[in-house]
Amino acid sequence: MAEILREIGMIARALDSISNIEFKELELTKGQYLYVVRICENPGIIQEQLLDLIKVDRSTATRAIQKLEQHGFVEKHNDPDNKKIKRIYPTEKARQVYPLIILENNYSNNVALKGFSDEETVHVLIYLQRIRKNIETDWESVKKGNKREY
Template identity: 70%
Template sequence: MAEILREIGMISRALDSISNIEFKELDLTKGQYLYLVRICENPSIIQEKLADLIKVDRATAARAIRKLEINGFIVRKNDEENKKIKKLYPTNKGLNAFPFIIRENTHSNQVALGGFTQEETEMFYQLLCRARRNIEVDWKNVKKGKKRVY
């Protein structure tokens, strides 16, 4: 049923558009808030793991991380044991933006799930997680250069 993925895409693009407009006052643009939230939730995360969490390629993650660093939301620090590994941490500016982003996310969840019962919300969440896990298999394979069979 192709309509399901179209609906998910429309929801995602609408919420992303809203967030990009609302977060301009924080100097966050083009989805950077996604990266900042994950870094705040997982201080010391490495770039590759962050890209995997958000489901983007490394180049896309690198650009967003670089902009966050330039704008003072995050810092990169060398790992204590392996100096080649750079860990990502939120700055005070990033930590100050975090609650605003979470409030927006909570509000968006409440609007999106308006009229849903607790059981419907839980079922919807479980089904979306299952769909994501299904897609992750193809996503990981395509990242490795494999072709999907249609």
């Protein structure tokens, strides 16, 4: 039972490492491709929403977004109704690399699920979504400064 999270971690690290190597030529490093995908899929997203989608802390997201901005992948604009809010939009450069990232994602999904039936694939997704939802409760709590009771 305890090995499940280790397996998930190894899978995530391996896929992240592959993506970082393959996307280096696109000037995307250290998981920045995740941000590009979410911003392309949600143009005008605010940083807080992005944090929740990717499950990272504010400082990590701030650094990644700044680097993406410097490399011309995203741009920030003031919200027309609330000047305190900055909305994040993909640039043409991001929209050009987005299909390549999705292509890699689809390929990795196919490799990961090779030999699985359609029914097994559905079950894997359902189980992983349940695991994520269980973890999200602790993530939200710890993010707010609370300690977990072991």
